[in-house]
Amino acid sequence: MSLSAADRDAFLAESHVAGIAVARRADHRGPLNVPVWYWRGDDGDLRVFTGADSLKARLVGRAGRFTLLVQRTEPTYRYVSVEGPVVGSAPTTSEDVATVAARYLPPDRARAYVERTGATGDPSEGLVTFRMRPEQWYAADLGAL
Template identity: 35%
Template sequence: MTIETLGPQDLSFLARPLYGFFSTAAGPVPPQPRPVWFEVTPTGQLQLFTGADTPKVRQLRRDSRASLVVAAPVGERERWVSVAGPTTLVADGAWALVERLAARYWDLDDPIRAQDLAQMRDEQWLRVVIEPETVRRYAM
């Protein structure tokens, strides 16, 4: 199988604090996309975090395939990037990812958001790392 990579325009688009819609391969069950925060790693993988005991983790342990679709917000020209491939679940670095993404998506100078992040510290997190095998895109 040919592994596809994200191009410079994809990387620029994905560097924005946009929501991604994450779906696991669910066999006969229809996919149940969930909005997630994400980032692209320096090696071109995508990563997000999730609680260690969530339905998506249980599904990924059965079948590691997943996809992430990121779309431009309403009011911008239509554009999206879709990445699909196998995932790896990693505990190492999960809290650092939570903190990085919270700073990307929230204003942590807001005391309410800072408190939200502090409360998240007590949870057990995993990084979900997607290795892009298929990259599809659309831009007007």
């Protein structure tokens, strides 16, 4: 059964690990598809950060868009798949790191993660945050098993 926009938004507000998929060059290989932590800004855009020199960052920068698949694998199986253009990228700040750490880690581990990451928004830190504006949605709850 399709999810309503309100149900979809509520599901995305939960702390699920997402799979990011981004096109490669036309080299007859499938897209890169790897797990990421994500968060949604007050503007509705979805955000992820990664190493600025990573394959993921290079492919997202080149493609200019990506897909996130967020899923729950225990009953009831539910997913949201969202695709859209990158509408911003910037060096990752300590606020970005703190936001995502608070979503996924207990408070004591979140603080340690932020301190270890040390992101300051300085491009030399080596992390980049991508902001994606959702365009295409696919969302469903496949019911109780």
